[in-house]
Amino acid sequence: MTDDPRFGLARHVTLPGPLALDGGGRLSPVEIAYETYGTLDAGGTNAILVCHALTGDQHVASAHPKTGKPGWWTRMVGAGKPIDPARHFIVCANVLGSCLGSSRPASTDPATGRPYGMSFPVITVRDMVRAQAMLLDHLGVAVLEAVVGGSMGGMQALEWAATFHDRVRAAIVIASAARHSAQNIAFHEVGRQAIMADPNWRGGAYYGAGDPPSAGLAVARMAAHITYLSEAGLTEKFGRRLQDRGAKGFGFDADFQVESYLRHQGISFTDRFDANSYLYITRALDYFDLAEEHGGLLANAFRGSATRFCVVSFDTDWLYPTAESRTIVHALNAAGAQVSFVELSSPFGHDAFLLDVPELNQVVDGFIRAGEA
Amino acid sequence: MTDDPRFGLARHVTLPGPLALDGGGRLSPVEIAYETYGTLDAGGTNAILVCHALTGDQHVASAHPKTGKPGWWTRMVGAGKPIDPARHFIVCANVLGSCLGSSRPASTDPATGRPYGMSFPVITVRDMVRAQAMLLDHLGVAVLEAVVGGSMGGMQALEWAATFHDRVRAAIVIASAARHSAQNIAFHEVGRQAIMADPNWRGGAYYGAGDPPSAGLAVARMAAHITYLSEAGLTEKFGRRLQDRGAKGFGFDADFQVESYLRHQGISFTDRFDANSYLYITRALDYFDLAEEHGGLLANAFRGSATRFCVVSFDTDWLYPTAESRTIVHALNAAGAQVSFVELSSPFGHDAFLLDVPELNQVVDGFIRAGEA
Numbered sequence: 001m002t003d004d005p006r007f008g009l010a011r012h013v014t015l016p017g018p019l020a021l022d023g024g025g026r027l028s029p030v031e032i033a034y035e036t037y038g039t040l041d042a043g044g045t046n047a048i049l050v051c052h053a054l055t056g057d058q059h060v061a062s063a064h065p066k067t068g069k070p071g072w073w074t075r076m077v078g079a080g081k082p083i084d085p086a087r088h089f090i091v092c093a094n095v096l097g098s099c100l101g102s103s104r105p106a107s108t109d110p111a112t113g114r115p116y117g118m119s120f121p122v123i124t125v126r127d128m129v130r131a132q133a134m135l136l137d138h139l140g141v142a143v144l145e146a147v148v149g150g151s152m153g154g155m156q157a158l159e160w161a162a163t164f165h166d167r168v169r170a171a172i173v174i175a176s177a178a179r180h181s182a183q184n185i186a187f188h189e190v191g192r193q194a195i196m197a198d199p200n201w202r203g204g205a206y207y208g209a210g211d212p213p214s215a216g217l218a219v220a221r222m223a224a225h226i227t228y229l230s231e232a233g234l235t236e237k238f239g240r241r242l243q244d245r246g247a248k249g250f251g252f253d254a255d256f257q258v259e260s261y262l263r264h265q266g267i268s269f270t271d272r273f274d275a276n277s278y279l280y281i282t283r284a285l286d287y288f289d290l291a292e293e294h295g296g297l298l299a300n301a302f303r304g305s306a307t308r309f310c311v312v313s314f315d316t317d318w319l320y321p322t323a324e325s326r327t328i329v330h331a332l333n334a335a336g337a338q339v340s341f342v343e344l345s346s347p348f349g350h351d352a353f354l355l356d357v358p359e360l361n362q363v364v365d366g367f368i369r370a371g372e373a
Numbered sequence: 374m375t376d377d378p379r380f381g382l383a384r385h386v387t388l389p390g391p392l393a394l395d396g397g398g399r400l401s402p403v404e405i406a407y408e409t410y411g412t413l414d415a416g417g418t419n420a421i422l423v424c425h426a427l428t429g430d431q432h433v434a435s436a437h438p439k440t441g442k443p444g445w446w447t448r449m450v451g452a453g454k455p456i457d458p459a460r461h462f463i464v465c466a467n468v469l470g471s472c473l474g475s476s477r478p479a480s481t482d483p484a485t486g487r488p489y490g491m492s493f494p495v496i497t498v499r500d501m502v503r504a505q506a507m508l509l510d511h512l513g514v515a516v517l518e519a520v521v522g523g524s525m526g527g528m529q530a531l532e533w534a535a536t537f538h539d540r541v542r543a544a545i546v547i548a549s550a551a552r553h554s555a556q557n558i559a560f561h562e563v564g565r566q567a568i569m570a571d572p573n574w575r576g577g578a579y580y581g582a583g584d585p586p587s588a589g590l591a592v593a594r595m596a597a598h599i600t601y602l603s604e605a606g607l608t609e610k611f612g613r614r615l616q617d618r619g620a621k622g623f624g625f626d627a628d629f630q631v632e633s634y635l636r637h638q639g640i641s642f643t644d645r646f647d648a649n650s651y652l653y654i655t656r657a658l659d660y661f662d663l664a665e666e667h668g669g670l671l672a673n674a675f676r677g678s679a680t681r682f683c684v685v686s687f688d689t690d691w692l693y694p695t696a697e698s699r700t701i702v703h704a705l706n707a708a709g710a711q712v713s714f715v716e717l718s719s720p721f722g723h724d725a726f727l728l729d730v731p732e733l734n735q736v737v738d739g740f741i742r743a744g745e746a
């Protein structure tokens with residue numbers, strides 16, 4: 001299997017599709033950039049799909065091609081970690097619409113031979129998941145031992161369990177929600193308006209011109225980044241400390257460390273992310289409402305499911321607070337599904353799922369191993 | 374007194390100054406736009422200074438000159454209200470840096486004969502208060518029966534009590550804080566970067582060109598506006614309801630009511646506010662740290678004060694949460710000051726101080742009347 005070009009790091013496949021989209025269109029071809037780690041066992045029982053968050057990618061445990069930084073979830077995925085290539089066949093795919101190689105606004109529209117831009121179809125979380133299912137078909141994975149993700153990754157895990165009952169033995173949903181709240185939508189709308197207000201955006205037709213709407217994208221990232229952190233965490237990390245100066249400058253430079261940090265977050269983000277992709281993925285998130293997809297009752301999404309669920313929230317996460325996880329758990333209970341739920345304590349806010357929270361690893365490890373016993 | 378041109382609506386005075394600023398500069402002349410309601414009694418005992426919030430103005434109970442809307446605090450100020458022109462001499466002044474007539478970035482710099490733009494000096498909340506004290510001198514008001522304000526207005530009320538012990542018999546501090554937190558600064562920095570990223574901003578030198586940085590200012594307002602509302606309030610008001618359509622549009626128009634609402638908030642704001650003023654006032658707020666002004670110990674700001682304090686917070690306010698009010702109350706207790714404190718319940722988040730919360734009126738009315746007994 002190691003010689004099989006389908007497996008390994010930095011893979012890319014172009015599937016013919018067409019993929020029927022929730023919005024009514026059809027996407028063809030369907031490009032998927034992905035990575036696999038470990039080996040699928042003979043029974044095909046050890047596959048784990050890792051789903052990434054809004055600005056994440058397929059490099060879950062390998063260096064990012066643009067930034068050179070380690071994979072975004074090496075705390076969870078790797079030798080000796082809960083998701084371990086020695087035991088698991090791990091798949092992580094760049095979601096539809098994202099900018100690391102899967103079908104996206106920057107892709108060539110076969111109808112015109114030019115980048116889609118804003119003629120790329122609006123996609124949903126369910127569309128992302130359907131594309132992942134096509135990838136698993138391509139890889140020969142019939143059933144997942146587990147699907148796991150935090151934030152938007154958790155939404156995909158929920159959507160997997162709801163859409164492909166028979167292909168998911170376990171779903172791990174971390175710091176996530178079954179629908180985007182009005183406040184979630186509002187923050188995303190600020191980001192989108194910041195991008196669209198940038199004259200360089202040009203209605204999305206900026207590819208190839210060398211001057212993408214970086215200023216707008218940086219502002220969008222700054223606004224979003226605040227929602228990923230807790231107020232207490234920001235206070236602990238920065239408080240009102242000044243940046244490289246002994247006194248306030250009485251000007252508009254970054255006087256405070258938190259300003260300097262945010263500016264850096266905004267600017268560095270533009271080196272690795274595409275503004276149109278940001279528009280499309282935030283839209284997919286805002287559209288996400290698993291109950292709505294199932295007659296308005298969330299429990300219907302899980303009725304008759306044999307999937308085991310693990311739901312984890314963080315006490316300082318105000319983007320997808322614990323109440324959102326409780327809503328999921330109540331629906332799972334109502335549907336008679338197996339579910340374990342824990343709220344973990346962390347100072348890190350929403351970003352806790354990416355950071356050093358040993359209890360999270362214990363929970364995920366225990367839950368996965370329970371399914372292997 | 375009614376013939377005295379100093380009193381009434383839509384007043385404006387140019388004082389020679391100079392006003393020595395915290396940032397080291399001197400402002401001269403000092404323009405102050407203000408309004409007065411009611412009549413100062415013979416003993417000069419019934420003056421109440423109302424301080425406005427970030428985007429507020431002097432039109433506390435009169436129609437806004439640009440929007441035509443009623444004054445921003447007619448629930449609190451007016452006939453039969455807690456602050457009543459029949460009983461009180463009410464003063465409300467546009468803060469320094471704001472855009473409704475007081476000295477501001479759009480004012481003419483006497484050194485150049487052209488608008489200051491970004492050469493306007495960075496001002497502080499204490500500078501605002503010092504300018505108000507100059508106005509009270511001009512109006513012949515020696516001592517305030519009360520100074521009252523919500524949000525940034527509450528900061529001014531605190532600053533008044535701290536800076537002019539002998540001129541303030543009572544201070545009412547609503548939905549406010551004694552310092553700006555890292556998260557507060559972060560949200561303001563997003564707004565400033567949105568403005569500065571707008572090419573029309575031109576380093577602040579956009580006056581007279583007819584194309585101010587409205588797009589950037591609208592994004593800044595949208596981001597800030599989210600912080601003024603509670604998550605629960607947004608859910609109750611908008612939830613995931615669609616705007617004038619039966620189904621999702623699978624595009625980037627404002628599908629959701631909350632998007633449409635936010636866009637409207639952003640755009641309409643640009644009709645009444647100046648982008649540079651927004652930069653300067655947010656900066657003043659971020660610099661606000663009353664403890665820092667008093668040797669790092671907040672209680673020192675109130676040591677020996679005979680002022681009566683009333684501190685009010687709202688349970689759903691996450692911009693200046695109740696914990697910030699408690700910090701103020703603890704400092705007042707430590708300083709031996711008289712203080713009454715209440716956390717009110719409201720679904721409206723930070724904006725509750727401007728909205729229909731009958732308990733707030735009862736608290737303010739009772740507190741003011743107690744001082745008149």
